[in-house]
Amino acid sequence: MTRPARELPVVAVVGPTGSGKSDLGVELALRLDGEVVNADSMQFYRGMDIGTAKVTDEERRGVPHHLLDVLDVGEEASVADFQRAARACFAEIRSRGRVPVLVGGSGLYVRAALDVLELPGTDPAVRARIEQELAEQGPGALRERLRQVDPDSAARLRDDRRVVRALEVWELTGRPFTSFMPRREYVEPAVQIGLDGDRAELHDRLARRVDAMVRAGLEDEVRALAGRGLREGRTARRALGYGQFLDVVDGRATAAEAAEATVVATRQFARRQLTWFRADPRVHWLDRADPGLVDRAVEIVAQAAA
Known part of the structure; x- marks a missing residue:
């Protein structure tokens, strides 16, 4: 590519887990003179390496990676904190005359980094009180x-955690949770490249990947993290594979049962990721198995900059 890096948009590589986003992100950073910014919420955590398929030093191939290993497992990931950190990374990378390459499949985190999105604050005391009410009174x-206060959110939200969050936002701001929904409007020039392909092949890839993680020592990793607060971590304990193998550590499941449960959960998660990103018409979709994948991705970036 002949255009100077400073003239190129932010590049985001998105798609389902196991589709090869990390590899493409590194390739694009090498071709575009870029640096990678992580947008996988579970790769924020120190020590969560095997189960998140975190890129190793060797796999990074000398490309700087940002926002990896920035939280302990007992800390809660925050979209608002990530938005500030990611945009600060973009500015720092730009100041060096290089291209930010955002990589990850956590849909809301990608939107927070790229789009015009106002994020309401949080209050741990208010949230704790509402969570206590949930435990005592039930979700109904x-x-x-x-x-009564936000019928649109009530009709839309299915997850109890999101209901708690919607009530917290209402108490803190007096505004409905839906009023904070993102617009499909980039905060600065950006281009999203999505990876997809044959679903059966992806399912096989995911099963093989979980098997490789188990053989690489996922159970031992979970045992070590259990002693560092994994069970108490509001975000980290929900990571694919970690909750399942905590059941092994606690004697509620065998390793084989945990592995199978992880495969099922990972396939379901990949399906939800595809649904999320497919809803965004701005994503340029490419076949992950295309031998000309990197060249096609570079062409898309060049066209977006034209």
Whole structure:
């Protein structure tokens, strides 16, 4: 590519888990004189390496990677904190005359980094009180309260954690949770490249990847992290494979059962990721198996900069 790096948009590589985003991100950074910014929320955590398929030093091939290993497993990941950190990374990378390459499949985190998105604050005391009410009264009472103040969110949200968050936002801001939904408007020039392909082949890849993680020592990794607060971590304990293998550590499942449960959960997660990113018409989709994948991706970036 002949255009100076400073003239290129932010490049985002998105798609389902196991589709090869990390590899393409490194290739694009090498071709475009870029640096990678991580947007996989579970790769923020120190020590969560095997189960998140975190890129090794060798796999990074000398490309600087940002926002890896920035949290302990007992800390909660925050979209608002990530938005500030990612945009600061973009600015720092730009200051060096290089291209930010955002890589990850955590859909809301990608949107937070790229799009015009106002994020309401949080209050641990308010959230703790609402969570206590959830435990004592059950989800029905909280959903009914949400229907009274924010019927759109009540109709849309299915997850109890999101209901708690919607009520927290209402108490803190007096505004419905839906008023903070992102617009499909980039905060600075950007281009998204999505990786997809044959679904059966992806399912096989995911099964093989989980098997490789188990053989590489996922159970031992989880045992070590359990002693560092993994069970108490609000975000980290939900990572694929980690909750399943905590059941092994605690004697509730065998390693074979945990591996199978991880494969099922990973396939379901990949399906949700595809649904999320497919809903965004700005994503340029490429076949992960295309031998000319990197060249095609570079062409898309060049066209976006034209």
